[in-house]
Amino acid sequence: MDATMAARPKNEQESAPGPIHIIGGGVAGLATAYFLARMGRATATQVTLLEREEGTGRHSSGLNAAILRTAIGQATTRRLAEESAAFFKSPPPDFCDGPLVNPTGLVLFEPGCEEVLAARTACRALSAEEAAALLPHYATRGRRAFHVTDEGQLDIAALLAAYERGARAAGVTLRNKCEVAKITTRACRGSGGGAQRTPKRKVTGLELADGETLATEAVVLAAGGWAGLLGGGAGSRLTLTPKRRHLMVSAPDENIDPTWPVAWSDGDGFYAKPESGGLMLSACDQSPVHPDHCTTDPAVLDQLAAKTARHLPAFADAGVASFWCAMRTFAPDEHFRIGPDPDVAGLFWVAALGGHGMTCSPAIGRLAANDVVQQAAALRQLA
Secondary structure (H helix, E strand, C coil), rough: CCECCCCCCCCCCCCCCEEEEECCCHHHHHHHHHHHHCCHHHHHHCCEEECCCCCCCCHHHHCCCCCEEECCCHHHHHHHHHHHHHHCCCCCCCCCCCCCCCCEEEEEEECHHHHHHHHHEEEEEEEEEHHHHCCCCCCCCCCEEEEECCEEECCCHHHHHHHHHHHHHHHEEECCCCCEEEEEEECCCCCCCCCCCCCCEEEEEEEECCEEEEEECEECCCCCHHHHHHHHHCCCCCEEEEEEEEEEECCCCCCCCCCCCEEECCCCCCEEEEEECEEEEECCCCEEEEEECCCHHHHHHHHHHHHHHHHHHHCCCCCCCEEEEEEEEEECCCCCCCECCCCCCCCCEEEEECCCCCHHHHHHHHHHHHHHCCCHHHHCCCC
C-alpha cells in the first residue's frame, strides 16, 4: 500500500512501547494522538504531543481551505478520504457537539476522475442549464460538470478541537511552545538477515530547542513541512518537499450567496467557495519552499486575478480582504508516508500528505496509531 512504509509485524496488538512522543500539533499529530488514546495507549504508556507554537493547528492545518472532497484521482488517497468522510458525517457520540460537515455541495468541472464520480449515488452530471442555475456567478458554458451533493465545507476548527479534547481526556499530554531540535538515535544491534531490511539505528530520545532532553522509545513525525528535516537528522533516507500554496478571500459583497456550492475546476487548477461574506479563491499554485520561510509571494495575485477573470468574470475586480499561504508537503512519488521508517527503528512517519491531511485525517490517525502499537514488540527486541 502506497500510504504505508515498512512491513508491519502482526499479532502484536497487545504490546505497547515505552514513552511515545508525537512531533507536531497539526491535524496529523492530533488525529494520531486521538486514535492512540482511543486504543487505550495513553493510559498504558506515556503519550506526549509536542507543538512548537503556542497552540495546536497554527500552520497548514489552520490555514487550509476546509473543503471536503473525496473525488481524488489517486486510488489509495481516495479510499482514505472516503473512510474519513464517513467518520465526519457520523462521528462517535462523544466526539463533537455539532455537525462537522456543511453539505453545501461540490461542483467539479472537467474532473480527472469522471469514472469515480459516475459510480457514486450522491453525484450526477449536470446539464449546462443546471450548472448555471447552481452557480450563477461561475463561467460554466461548454464545460463538463458533476455535482457531489453530500460534500462541501468542513468545520476544521471543530475537528481540531475535537481531536485535542478527546486525546487530552484519554490521558495524552500536550505540550505547546515546545520545539524539537533533534531526534537522537544510536546504532542498532545486528538482528540477523531475512527478507525485511534491518534498521540501522534506533530512536533514543529528543533534544528540545531550550536544551531539555526527553527519553523516548517511539517518535511519530507529524511535523508537516519540518518532518523531512527532523527525519533526515535522525538518519532516515526519506526526502520530502514542502510546497507553498496561496489562498485569498475577496472583499464582502452582498451579491454572494453563502449557500453556493464549492466550485472546483480541475482542468485549470482553480476553486472558489463563499467565505466570510466574500469568496475564498485559490489558483492551486505550488512552489517549493523552506518551511521556515513560507511567506506570501505577491506575484501570485496576478495569476489568481487572471483565473478569477476567466471563471468568475463578475468578480474580476473584487478587492482583497485577506491573502495568505500554507504548506503542502510531498514525497517524490506524491504518495502519503504513513508508517515505520525502514532505517530508523522507533521512528514513525505521518507525513507527505500533499494537502489531503484534513480530509483524510481520521483514516490517517487510525493507520498511524495501529502502526505504533503493532511495532512495539519489534522495538523491544532492538532495545
